[in-house]
Amino acid sequence: MDDEETELRNPFPSPPSHYTRYTNHNLKLLELLKERASEGVDISTLNQYDVLSDQTDVPEWPLATLEKPRVDWILEEGHYTVFGDTWFIKETIPSLAELGGHQLYPQDPGVDRRPALRSILRSLLVTYSKLLTSLLAPPPTSSSEGEPEWKQHLEWINVLAQNVMAAANDLRPVQARGNLELMMRRQLELRREETKTIHSKCDSLEAQLAELRQSAQSLSSAASANPSQGATSSSVPPPDPSQMSHEDVLRWAEELV
Incomplete structure (x- = not known):
């Protein structure tokens, strides 16, 4: 009972329990039963215990349930049944006349x-x-007028x-x-x-990279043409400390910054 309640609460139910019967041993017993049966005889009508008396672990349930469904019968009838529900091979919408x-x-x-x-x-x-x-x-005067x-x-x-x-x-x-x-x-x-x-974003990034590449080339060419210009223009010689006042030191510091 607990297993059934768990199965009902499970949003993804497990396969049917009879799938465990499809073992190699049971399938071999089924093939042996079909071989020993007479030609044209339905194996579901045979007593599998008598036919397989020399075999071990013969199940209690009929081995005929392991038989594959007849696809030709399904195609001929046009429908098949699974767990009590009938499914048609070709889904059609029935007409109003049907x-x-x-x-x-x-x-x-x-x-x-x-x-x-x-x-x-x-x-x-x-x-x-x-x-x-x-x-x-107005309502009819008598009830014999019909519908x-x-x-x-x-x-x-x-x-x-x-x-x-x-x-x-x-x-x-x-x-x-x-x-x-x-x-x-x-x-x-x-x-x-x-x-x-x-594509537009890639084009914009390529344009920005081209501008940065051009700016870097311009700066490198300018630096190679005047290698000492940057150092001479940015260096300010310090004044003589003995002749400097406090205001001169601050002014000199601001010039350096």
Whole structure:
């Protein structure tokens, strides 16, 4: 019980517990059972204890459960069942007629449905107007007149609305394809904008490096042309300390700075 509760609380459930049965020993027993069985005999109907009496560790559960599913049967039937759920090989959206409804537009996707859908919308508006008129009419004087008119209009509106919703559901793959195209185009535009920004930044950095390189070359050429100019211009000879006052020392220090 504790293991089951832990399994239910686990957001990523473990594989089914029967996967532990697919051991090398059990698979060898399955192959041996198939070899010893008569041709055309279903191994699920055999008594595996009698057929494999000379083998050890024969499991209690039937070895036939280890058989691989028949892919040809799945392709022939068009669906398969896993843990009680039926999955179709080719996912299709059932039409309104297949679901038991009254379909008013053509089923063939190659046929233009717009004229039929326009007729459905016009009929829906006309029926809605008739429904309001029938609701404003005075109640019948006797109960032998049959089904009320407003109920008939309401049933027809229900049929028309089902057709509109079914036609809209048929267009969901087209809408998904269009949304995917728009998303991919937007991603492409964003990448182009990011690439353009990176290129402009690289061009700006290259221009700055070129200016710095040119400035360094100018300074090096100027220094090589006048090697003693910087030293003579920046050096200030100190005055004679015996003839200096306090103000002269401060002035001389400021000149050095």
